[in-house]
Amino acid sequence: MSLKSFHLVFIIASVALMAFLSAWNFLNYRESQIVSDLTWSFASGVAVVGLIIYGRFFLRKLKNISYL
Amino acid sequence: MEIPYIYKARPDTGLYNAKVGIWLFLASEIMLFGALFSAYILLRVSAPVGFWPETALAWPRGLLNIPIGTFNTAVLITSSVTVVMAWASLQMNKFSHFRVYMVITVLCAFAFLGIKSFEYNDKFSHYVVQLKSGKAVTGHIEVNGKHPRFWNFSDQWSLARLTTESVKEISITVDPERDKHGHVKSHSNHAHENKTIATDDIQFLGSYTPATHPFFAVYFLITALHGLHVLGGALVLAYFAFPGAKMWKDNPQQFINRIEVGGLFWHFVDLVWIFLFPVVYLL
Numbered sequence: 001m002s003l004k005s006f007h008l009v010f011i012i013a014s015v016a017l018m019a020f021l022s023a024w025n026f027l028n029y030r031e032s033q034i035v036s037d038l039t040w041s042f043a044s045g046v047a048v049v050g051l052i053i054y055g056r057f058f059l060r061k062l063k064n065i066s067y068l
Numbered sequence: 069m070e071i072p073y074i075y076k077a078r079p080d081t082g083l084y085n086a087k088v089g090i091w092l093f094l095a096s097e098i099m100l101f102g103a104l105f106s107a108y109i110l111l112r113v114s115a116p117v118g119f120w121p122e123t124a125l126a127w128p129r130g131l132l133n134i135p136i137g138t139f140n141t142a143v144l145i146t147s148s149v150t151v152v153m154a155w156a157s158l159q160m161n162k163f164s165h166f167r168v169y170m171v172i173t174v175l176c177a178f179a180f181l182g183i184k185s186f187e188y189n190d191k192f193s194h195y196v197v198q199l200k201s202g203k204a205v206t207g208h209i210e211v212n213g214k215h216p217r218f219w220n221f222s223d224q225w226s227l228a229r230l231t232t233e234s235v236k237e238i239s240i241t242v243d244p245e246r247d248k249h250g251h252v253k254s255h256s257n258h259a260h261e262n263k264t265i266a267t268d269d270i271q272f273l274g275s276y277t278p279a280t281h282p283f284f285a286v287y288f289l290i291t292a293l294h295g296l297h298v299l300g301g302a303l304v305l306a307y308f309a310f311p312g313a314k315m316w317k318d319n320p321q322q323f324i325n326r327i328e329v330g331g332l333f334w335h336f337v338d339l340v341w342i343f344l345f346p347v348v349y350l351l
Contacts, residue, residue: 002328
């Protein structure tokens with residue numbers, strides 16, 4: 001597995017973590033009604049979108065490099 | 069005799085020697101961290117309720133600073149992006165870009181370690197004090213007018229040491245009451261209250277360190293081991309960025325391979341943190 005493939009695995013794991021963090025903060029907000037929880041949930045959601053956009057950019061940029 | 073496939077890929081596998089080597093090494097690392105994660109989970113699920121005095125929970129929660137942990141996660145994700153960009157820059161024959169990305173990666177690594185040491189320092193001066201009355205308080209203590217610091221192990225205090233050194237009282241800046249997520253409770257006073265506690269009233273005294281609770285034992289073991297990996301990786305990447313970069317002129321393909329191998333290690337270290345952060349900080 002090349003660095004390209006491992007980087008994709010890493011980005012997928014990061015997206016999953018940020019999605020979890022967003023949901024975790026949102027659940028905390030529903031319980032606590034503290035605005036900072038909602039802010040963190042929104043920021044984590046933005047990170048999910050940002051990482052997906054970056055992943056697509058990365059794939060385009062390195063399309064000529066092998067996955068092996 | 070020349071060793072084959074030092075930098076050219078073997079035709080049938082498509083791999084050069086160092087890539088096989090780093091994946092074998094990473095497999096052993098997965099077993100190491102996997103065993104530690106398993107230890108954490110087993111200790112946690114088997115901890116008796118009431119083991120942690122303040123909250124009467126089986127396992128302490130809300131003791132780690134989640135915003136700091138989240139920031140450190142962002143720092144490591146950024147470093148993974150820059151290390152792969154450094155490798156891609158070499159593939160595109162842009163050496164100056166490679167160096168800039170590599171320097172950013174190393175700076176991210178040291179930023180991570182700096183933030184982590186700040187967290188460690190806080191834990192070494194943060195104590196749980198269980199009183200003979202059955203109540204317990206947590207906060208930062210001062211003994212003889214001094215805060216314990218993590219770089220000085222002789223600064224650590226226990227009830228036995230307080231008694232041996234005839235310390236009559238300690239002062240503590242009491243933590244505000246928090247919920248299980250670490251939020252200050254709405255009815256709690258946000259201002260930190262200073263209290264003086266007589267040594268005779270103390271049942272147990274322990275800092276947020278391994279000797280006090282298995283949570284801290286596993287937390288410090290895993291995060292310190294991870295931190296050592298970050299430090300080692302940062303030193304190797306810094307070497308590649310400066311003195312080791314001479315190889316780019318003599319044998320560019322081998323240099324690209326070295327960066328790839330270094331990048332694979334770096335990604336592994338960052339991936340460990342991606343699992344470590346939710347397990348230790350959030351759950």
